[in-house]
Amino acid sequence: MKSVFDIEEKIKDGNAVVCTADEFKAMIREGNTPSPEDVDVVTCGTCGVMSGTFAVMTVPVTKPGVFRRAEKVTLNGVPCFPGPCPNEGLGTADIVLFATSHASKSYGGGHLLRDIVEGKDIEVVCESEGKTYENQIYGEDLESARMITSRSAFKNYSAFVNGTNSPFETIFSVLPLQGNMSEATVSGCGEINPIQNDPERRYLIQGAKILLNGAQGRIIGEGTRSTKDKPNISAHADMENMMPEFMGGFLTSKGPECITSVAAAIPVLDEKTINHLSVLDENIPVPVVDITDRSVKGYSDYGHIWQNTDRSLMANPLNCMFCGECPAGLACPAKAIMPGGGVILSRCVSCGTCTYTCPGEVYSMNMGALEYEGNSVPVKLRQSDRSRACEITEVLKNMIEKGEFSLL
Ligand code: SF4
Numbered sequence: 001m002k003s004v005f006d007i008e009e010k011i012k013d014g015n016a017v018v019c020t021a022d023e024f025k026a027m028i029r030e031g032n033t034p035s036p037e038d039v040d041v042v043t044c045g046t047c048g049v050m051s052g053t054f055a056v057m058t059v060p061v062t063k064p065g066v067f068r069r070a071e072k073v074t075l076n077g078v079p080c081f082p083g084p085c086p087n088e089g090l091g092t093a094d095i096v097l098f099a100t101s102h103a104s105k106s107y108g109g110g111h112l113l114r115d116i117v118e119g120k121d122i123e124v125v126c127e128s129e130g131k132t133y134e135n136q137i138y139g140e141d142l143e144s145a146r147m148i149t150s151r152s153a154f155k156n157y158s159a160f161v162n163g164t165n166s167p168f169e170t171i172f173s174v175l176p177l178q179g180n181m182s183e184a185t186v187s188g189c190g191e192i193n194p195i196q197n198d199p200e201r202r203y204l205i206q207g208a209k210i211l212l213n214g215a216q217g218r219i220i221g222e223g224t225r226s227t228k229d230k231p232n233i234s235a236h237a238d239m240e241n242m243m244p245e246f247m248g249g250f251l252t253s254k255g256p257e258c259i260t261s262v263a264a265a266i267p268v269l270d271e272k273t274i275n276h277l278s279v280l281d282e283n284i285p286v287p288v289v290d291i292t293d294r295s296v297k298g299y300s301d302y303g304h305i306w307q308n309t310d311r312s313l314m315a316n317p318l319n320c321m322f323c324g325e326c327p328a329g330l331a332c333p334a335k336a337i338m339p340g341g342g343v344i345l346s347r348c349v350s351c352g353t354c355t356y357t358c359p360g361e362v363y364s365m366n367m368g369a370l371e372y373e374g375n376s377v378p379v380k381l382r383q384s385d386r387s388r389a390c391e392i393t394e395v396l397k398n399m400i401e402k403g404e405f406s407l408l
């Protein structure tokens, strides 16, 4: 049996065989199951709405001695929690920012975190002892900025339908979820999800290295509400080296949420690792849950979501009818649609909303249908972006091959 140290040596020598989860699954589907001697590392990843994301930062407000202790702080209008350290008289505020806090119906903590990473200007408003202090800063002005996930990279997730006969507003839909179980909203990256490929958590343990939004960080431990059947992890990384295309805001029918990405490297040490890495979408069950009472209506699988469907959006701007206030642009939860039918690819998360809000049929993407208990329910919304998750596994693979990411 190989050890992680053996693999580290091979990485240092430039001899390690690294493949992405997508490349590994292709070998399995072709019937060419590799042996532990053939592959050293498989990179896995996930990208999607992850509400359990927050950041801890030190925000410059004014000169030392001007105020004693921040009582209220907003960044671009998003309320933050000052403290726990009072930073007495320092002119700065230590704050905790929840990615799910809202400045408005269209701007929240997830948007703010991406704006910080993109280097956009950030408006700081701080209240102390009846006075208000304002500042304009950029991400580089933050003395420290660390992102933490309280629960992320869920091994599997539920799909949601609405069993009532009225539309239902939820953080799991962009437009209200239509009733009579006529449409479904889905999450999870299936067979390339890190924990799905290490179900016994042999490698993805406390202290293991990961990429969080493209920046190197570590697993803190179990995430909140993590169970044996539905595990997830808590992780952290400095925001300084994050890549904006792997993060951002996402507008749901119940307000702004947050997109987060996690990638992990699984060292291939033995046949058991190979067996775990061989899991395929079609073998991963997806509970279909009524969003209104959380009752399970049946089970589908990720094969219906990610196999024989389109991973990315296709756009044909020539079909654009220039309908004034572009309905697709207004509905896009990532604000990725440009006037005239264009798409900002670095913002699009392939959620599919524009495929049915654009009357000109500019946008198309086959999102599949959940099959369960004799039902076939079309997927109306994806809250996870499999193609972006594949991209972050490529990023991690390249880092390992260049010797920029050590497994230890
Ligand atoms: S909704 Fe579609 S057709 Fe209408 S302006 Fe927007 S992109 Fe063009």
Ligand code: SF4
Binding pocket: 313, 331, 332, 333, 334, 335, 336, 337, 343, 347, 348, 349, 350, 351, 352, 353, 354, 355, 363
């Ligand atoms: S798929 Fe369409 S609606 Fe969804 S993020 Fe991309 S452009 Fe926006």
